[in-house]
Amino acid sequence: HAAAWRMPRRCPVCGAEVMREPEAAAHRCMGGLHCPAQRMGAILHYAARSALDIEGLGEKLVEQLVQKELVKTVADLYRLTPGDLVALERMGEKSAQNLLQRIEASKSTTLARFLYALGIPQVGEATAQQLAEYFGELDPLMDAPQEAIDAVPNIGASMAEDIHAFFHDPKNRKVIERLRAVGVRWPAVARRAAAPLAGKTFVLTGTLGSLSRDEAKRRLQELGAKVAGSVSKKTDYVVVGEDPGSKADRARALGVRMLSENEFLTMIGHAPP
DSSP: OOOOOOOOSBOTTTOOBEEEOTTSSOEEETTGGGOHHHHHHHHHHHHSTTTTOOTTOOHHHHHHHHHTTSOSSGGGGGGOOHHHHHTSTTOOHHHHHHHHHHHHHTTBOOHHHHHHHTTOTTOOHHHHHHHHHHHSSHHHHHTOOHHHHHTSTTOOHHHHHHHHHHHTOHHHHHHHHHHHHTTOBOOOOOOOOOOTTTTOEEEEESBOSSSOHHHHHHHHHHTTOEEESSOOTTOOEEEEOBSOOHHHHHHHHHTOEEEOHHHHHHHTTOOOO
């Protein structure tokens, strides 16, 4: 009788923890920037056009760099010498020189591109941009508790958990430290002005005529507000649409400020119909 197969708790290649993605069947090694099995993918992602945009760093070349152990983490790209490259197949001196210039040029980037380039699980370009604008700099994000990451608009709990885990992996932190040490840099990000509705909690009830509940929720989150599912003493506003439910009665009983659809639209800067 064969023993039941179980997903390994640690990546068989790098020893990092293997985590199951919520709502997905995929399991993933959290070794990020330092797992040999993920090395090629991590380097190609880092060099991609929407990341650090290192043209000429294609699959065949990266495969050779990884096999010959010239590049173990993305930070090693900045240590390559003309001699390292000329020794590779199909790489003349001129091509080697051009590639090194492009690697050098990639040191000057933006925080959003850098965050995207790191290959943090679940972090695409839009999320990287949001994180950059919200935290303004890398250190506050690297040191942020999970709750603070979860508070960023449009970032859910599982995403916050992945981002927090990535930055709290000592090996990932070491690679980031090396990237900064070789001179990868970005201009400071103009943080978004304090969100106008930051700290306010809204509850929506009934049907709105001019926008869907999802749109209303998204707009509130963009303005920094929280949208809750039930009314409590902590609720600041209850938006009352057509055919409101018991939430409107509860708001009345608790003395919570109630907004008509037009008052709500004015508050979120959406012209009433």
